Amino acid sequence: MDARPAVDDAALGREALSVLDANWTGTATVPAPGLYPHQWSWDSAFVAMGLARHRPERSRAELLSLLAGQWATGMVPHIVFHTPEAYFPGPSVWRSHDHDAAPRVLTSGLTAPPVHGLALWWIYRHTGDVEFVRRAFPSLVAQHRYLAAARDLGGGGLAAIVHPWESGMDDSPAWDQPLAALPEIRYGYRNLDLDERHPDSDHDRYVWLALRYRDAGYRAEYLREDHPFAVECPLFNGIWLASCQALAELAPLVRADPAPHAERAERIRSGLLERLWDGCFYARDLRTDRLIPVCTVGGFGPLLDPWLPAEHVGALVDVLQSARFMGATGYPVPSCEIRASQFDRTRYWRGPSWVNTNWLLRRAASVHGLGPLRDQLTGGTLRLVRQAGFRECFDPFDGSGRGCRDFSWSAALTLDLLA
Ligand code: 9WN
Known part of the structure; x- marks a missing residue:
């Protein structure tokens, strides 16, 4: 256990800001030095929210530099490559430059949890900057339109992820079953430092899935008809719902109609309840049309909805407070339920606790007026x-x-927790 000398709130806040300053490249904030040298989509949204009070200018720049990577389809990519820094899978794997809909800046071809609408609302709430809302709002409307048009593969109002990386919880046990149904792939290369995270066969399947999608021209019709991985994730959709509600609240500021955003939020809520609820929210594998019977932290995503x-x-x-989750650990919130056979306290999204999901659940506790849970x-x-530290x-x-040090969203969201 890497105990550090006691730090008071002011010192912790200063440390968080200095991590974020060091991870700022002049264009965007990298998730962590070394291991993640580019801009990741949901990381940036969390950083923008954490910085909104302290570095408003940079918070806005963070969101805009991510949106510079948005495709003409409305898709906001999960990685934007602002620099030529080596990373696998990098631009030569994604080949966004070969795609008509891609922007000039190089990007991945996948998306990530759409937390950006909530981030825009958050920035507005802390800065009152209507001009910024006016600037970013249309991009987020386009992002949501993309999800509704290209990703409602199950037809029930939810967006499907087509790759574990799109969930943000890449090695979650929730993806074990759909991944196991894919053919055995052996490319024979390894992802440098990531071996601990992804056993080779999983990593090869990740790459294989990405290449299939790329070779199909990132087409929505291919996803609908042929792509072998399609899953409705409760965290992705709970976040999307919260972002729809955020856009509905922001719409009047930019003289837009809030109704389509509020209606979309309602449709997502019905989809979640009808398609993913079975005493708890589970992911649905659209290729088997079955719920995936493992309860993860993602299952609490729909709690972000004040009208759940x-x-x-x-x-x-x-469930959250029971011995399946927080009730059995000294700390919030394990990423997988403890009694699951796949639970592993040492491996990323298979057990460890993450600051961003804790923060999202704290936000959920706030919207439901659950003060003691929020404080916990x-x-x-x-x-x-x-x-x-900011691990x-x-x-x-x-x-x-566990994992890397000086991790940006751990620092950024700490700033918000201290406020
Ligand atoms: C794959 C950057 C990203 C986070 C994800 C986290 C991890 C990448 C990886 O790092 O994913 O995109 O290499 O495992 O799981 O949530 O956005 O911090």
């Missing part, structure tokens, strides 16, 4: 970073840090 029916809120909070999530998350993730039992 009270009985569902109550049931979810019970705030205090427990601050305890993690105070003790172990990528944390052992949920003893709080020790």
Whole structure:
């Protein structure tokens, strides 16, 4: 356990800002030095939210530099490559430059959880900058239009992810079954430092899936008809719903009609309840049309919806606080339920606790007026970073840090937790 000398709130806040300053490239904030040398989509949204109070100018620049990578289809890519820094899979794998809809800046061909509408709302709330809302709003409308048009592969109002990387929780046990149904792939190369995260066969399948999608020209029709991985994820859709509500609230500021955004949020809510609920929210594998029977932190994503029916809120909070999740660990919130056979306290999204999902659940507790739960999530998350630093993730039992150090969203969201 990497205990550090005690730090007070002011010192912790200064440390967080200095991590973020060091990770700022002049164009965007990298998730962490070395391992992640480019701009990642949902990382940037969390950074923008964390910086909104402290560095408003940079918070706006962060979101705009990500949106510079948006495709003409409306798709916001999961990585934007502003620099030639080596990373695998880099631009030569994605070949965005060969695609008519791609922007000039090089990007990946996948998307990520659409937390950007919430980020825009957050920035507005802390800066009151209507001009900025006017500038970014149309891009987010286009992003949502893309998700509705190209990703509702199940026809029930939800967006499907077509690759584990699109979930942001790449090695989550929720993707084990759909990945196991893919052919065995052996490319024979390794992703440098990431071996601990992804056993070779998983990583090769990730690359194989990405190449199939690329070779199909990133076409929506291919995803609908042929792509072998299509899953409705409750976290991705819970986040999308929150962003739709954010756009509905922002719309009057830019003289836009809030109704389409509010209606989309309602449709997502119905989709979540009808398609993913079975006592808890589970991911649905669209290729088998079955729920994937493992409960992960992603299953709490729909709690971000203030209009989720009270009985569902109550049931979810019970699970969250039970010995399946927070009730058994000293820290919030393990990324997979502890009793699952796939749970592993040491491996990324298979057990460890993450600052961003803790922060999202704290936001959910706020929207439902659950003060004690909110305080528990705030205090427990601050305890993690105070003790172990701004690590990528944390052992949920003893709080020790895992993954890389100086991780941007851990620093950025700490700033918000301290506010
Ligand atoms: C793949 C950058 C990203 C995060 C994801 C996290 C991890 C990448 C990886 O790092 O994913 O995109 O190499 O495993 O799982 O949430 O956005 O921080």
